[in-house]
Amino acid sequence: MRTGFADLHHAVLKTDLCSYCGACVPACPVDVLSYAKEQPVIDGSCASGCRVCFDVCPENRAGGTVLQDYMADHRPDEERQLVGRLTDPELLARTGSGGLTTGLALYLLESGRVDGVVMTGFGGDSAWEPRPLIATTRGEVIAASGPKYALSPTLSVLDRIAEEGHERVMLVGLPCHIESLRQLQAAQDRLEEGPRRAVRAITHAVGLWCGNNFRTEGTERFISAVGVDPARVTEMGYTRRDGRLEFSVSTPDGSTGTPFGQYLGYLLAGQTAPSCQGCRRWHAAYADVSVGGLDTPGLKWSGFMVQTREGHDLVSGAEAAGYITVQDMSPDERAWLARKNQGSRGFGTPKPLYSKGNQR
Incomplete structure (x- = not known):
């Protein structure tokens, strides 16, 4: 049997499918992986029989059962397709759409339900480079809001979550990040103590709709x-x-x-990043809440889908606390999303986006 990294190399890296999600490096139990040119590289020997890096990769094409099992255990009584936006007019004016993700993050942080929010900001080695961060204040959440048009190794902060002692964390990521997270959760007993504590600390995952991403x-x-x-x-x-x-x-x-x-x-x-060219997992099917902009220029509403019991509680709590306001999607918005979903079926989108009874 090949090592996990050998499989990762042949099935993912060699075929330019790596989405630079950041999961494999902190998951490595013998700490022999690092990043170079937006891909993992190995410096040392894999542990005998170890396949963790391959198993947590969202591009391994073998995680469908893990992902669907997770959703079967967490699916709410009713999946909902809605629109929402921030109630704070000053924050809303800063957003490209409705700022719903910012509202959810601020609600969890300021209510004490989490002590950090994994997000992506600017300012890596260069000012334009996205960098993963753990926001712990209102100002940090607001500063990191807004789009980032480049790959980001968001899950590389797992080590920091543990080192900084965070006990409850919200994660904001793209569909590939969310799939990595769910596979990390399934493999957590095979992780070292730090990454295992970090994975267990992530209590909420908000997925961002993604049409493409770039180098x-x-x-x-x-x-x-x-x-x-x-x-x-x-x-x-x-x-x-x-x-x-x-x-x-x-x-x-x-x-x-x-x-x-x-x-x-x-x-x-x-x-366009090679890994994104054939990707059809646009709506983050395995997130608690899946959020994105609707195809209406200037519309100050975010479209979103509530996909787990945790997501239902999160949205209900943020609405009740006055951070966000929520409405049903219009028929035109539902039709647009249905057309988008129909053209994007593939690995990572195992179920229809709509079913009967999904009205709010």
């Missing part, structure tokens, strides 16, 4: 293409100016704004 170097190249030296960039983000969304980069000399459509078009033209 981090794509943003760096775009910054150069608009005439800014990437080495001088101190901050980047997405801002609204005169009603339109802009990609903005700042240097010591000031800021430069570019229409967001131009930036996204550049990434779509040649910077």
Whole structure:
């Protein structure tokens, strides 16, 4: 039998399927894995018979039973498709859609139901590089909100969750991150103490709808293409100016704004991550709550799906506490999502998105 990393190499890395989710490195029980160029690499020998890195990978094409078993144990009495948004008008004005994920995170954190929120912010080795973080304050949650158009090893923070002593944590991630989490939860008894404690600490998982993702170097190249030296960039983000969304980069000399459509078009033209090109797991089917923007420009509502009992309690609690407001999806919104789901069936989407009786 090959080692887990050998299987990972042949089935995932060699075929450019790695989604850089961040799960395999902290899960390795002999600590011989690290990252290089958005992929895991090995420096040392695997433990005999160990397959943990392969088993927790969302691209291993063997986790379907684990994922469906998890949902069978956690599915609510009624799956719901709704729209929601922040009730705070100042925070809502900052968002691209309804800011529902921010509202859920703030509710859990400020009510004391969690002591940290795993999110993705900017500021890795470079200002434009997404970096996983554990937000512990309202300000940190708000600062990390908003889209990140690049791969992020979100689950690489498992070691930090344990080291920093977090006992209850919410995780926000893409569909691949959520699938890794569920497989880590299934394999937790095979993990070392630190990662095992971290996995057990994650009490809520919010999945973000994902249509595509991009190489981090794509943003760096775009910054150069608009005439800014990437080495001088101190901050980047997405801002609204005169009603339109802009990609903005700042240097010591000031800021430069570019229409967001131009930036996204550049990434779509040649910077799509290979692992994303054939992925059809857009709606995070295994998250407690699955959240995304609806196909209506300027609409200040987030579409979302409540998919587990934990998700039902989370949404109900945040609504009752006044962090979010919730409504039924309109027929047009439901139809749009149904069409999107019909065109995206594949591994990781094992069930129909809609069933009878899903009205709020």
